[in-house]
Amino acid sequence: MDTGEIWGYMIHISGSLGVGCQYCHDINNFAADPYPAKISARLMLRLVNDLNGQFLSQIPTWGGNYVQCATCHHGQPNNMLAFSERNDYRPVNAVGEVLQPWSIDTYAIATSTEFVNQHPTTGKMLSMVNYMRENWDRYVLPDPENQALLAELPVNDRQDYIVIDETVYSVPNCYTCHQGNRIPAGAITRWELNRRADGGWTLLPDMLRGGEVDPETGRAIESAGTN
Numbered sequence: 461m462d463t464g465e466i467w468g469y470m471i472h473i474s475g476s477l478g479v480g481c482q483y484c485h486d487i488n489n490f491a492a493d494p495y496p497a498k499i500s501a502r503l504m505l506r507l508v509n510d511l512n513g514q515f516l517s518q519i520p521t522w523g524g525n526y527v528q529c530a531t532c533h534h535g536q537p538n539n540m541l542a543f544s545e546r547n548d549y550r551p552v553n554a555v556g557e558v559l560q561p562w563s564i565d566t567y568a569i570a571t572s573t574e575f576v577n578q579h580p581t582t583g584k585m586l587s588m589v590n591y592m593r594e595n596w597d598r599y600v601l602p603d604p605e606n607q608a609l610l611a612e613l614p615v616n617d618r619q620d621y622i623v624i625d626e627t628v629y630s631v632p633n634c635y636t637c638h639q640g641n642r643i644p645a646g647a648i649t650r651w652e653l654n655r656r657a658d659g660g661w662t663l664l665p666d667m668l669r670g671g672e673v674d675p676e677t678g679r680a681i682e683s684a685g686t687n
């Protein structure tokens with residue numbers, strides 16, 4: 461990887477979050493860590509690699525779609541959409557307003573044992589969401605606004621908020637990625653990456669795809685799931 465590739469990827473993630481470089485950087489010293497957002501972003505780089513390596517590329521019928529920043533962020537840094545149990549698992553926004561029904565299958569159907577047995581992908585997805593719920597404090601710094609929000613929400617509206625060590629986090633859920641599509645519109649396919657001259661490095665660096673990477677070159681030794 462070279463400076464051009466790092467800048468290319470940085471431009472890509474800025475677009476995914478709808479922010480400028482200054483959201484995370486002191487532009488006179490890119491190596492400094494001036495803001496919590498940069499620390500969260502570094503943790504989220506690890507998140508993307510973990511989700512791709514442990515879950516997406518492990519789906520027996522994996523269709524080649526990777527998770528990237530935009531898969532959840534959709535052009536904004538926070539206030540992502542999830543859904544709440546109280547509203548029949550329909551998607552709600554951060555203040556609990558119901559949005560359109562989730563159209564893949566309702567979450568209730570999707571979580572039944574029978575459905576999961578017939579759809580191994582859904583089983584993997586449920587493990588992935590549970591994994592995030594249990595480990596979310598490893599991947600983001602808490603948002604101070606969430607602490608106040610929880611106090612105002614009725615208990616049952618807190619489905620997409622979890623408490624870890626007395627701190628409130630807003631966690632992603634099926635709707636955060638899918639938004640009513642079978643394949644999340646914000647995912648990226650390995651074919652799109654492979655047909656680029658740089659192997660797609662500036663869209664999703666090899667080290668975020670969940671496979672083994674040569675530490676010298678920063679290139680995949682073998683992309684996860686592609687053999």
Ligand code: HEC
Pocket residue numbers: 466467470471473474477479480481482483484485490491492497498499501502
């Ligand atoms: C959402 C947060 C975020 C945004 C926005 C962002 N960056 Fe970064 N940037 C990071 C993180 C995280 C790293 C990696 C830091 C690490 O692991 O040491 C990084 C690393 C870098 C580096 C390498 C610095 C070093 O340690 O030597 C450069 C250069 C850079 N970014 C430039 C940019 C430019 C130019 C933009 C705007 C187009 C930008 N960044 C936007 C989070 C961000």
Ligand code: HEC
Pocket residue numbers: 511516519521522523524525526527531532564570579581582585586589632633634635636637638642643644647
């Ligand atoms: C982090 C983002 C993310 C989350 C959260 C997520 N998914 Fe997915 N889902 C994906 C991606 C990416 C694919 C495409 C995988 C592939 O290429 O095979 C996918 C595929 C699927 C498919 C297969 C669709 C098809 O036609 O092949 C189903 C069903 C599914 N997800 C259900 C769920 C359910 C249920 C949840 C919540 C428990 C969930 N997903 C949470 C990213 C996500």
Ligand code: HEC
Pocket residue numbers: 473477496497498500501504505507508527528529530531532533537538539540600603606629630631632636
């Ligand atoms: C699985 C879904 C998911 C993925 C993938 C993801 N994020 Fe996040 N991110 C979140 C959620 C949820 C939050 C917490 C938002 C909140 O508290 O409202 C968050 C928070 C952040 C924040 C802190 C925002 C703030 O207000 O300071 C930054 C920065 C960030 N993510 C950067 C990234 C970057 C960069 C990537 C890609 C390398 C990425 N995220 C990938 C779901 C995701």
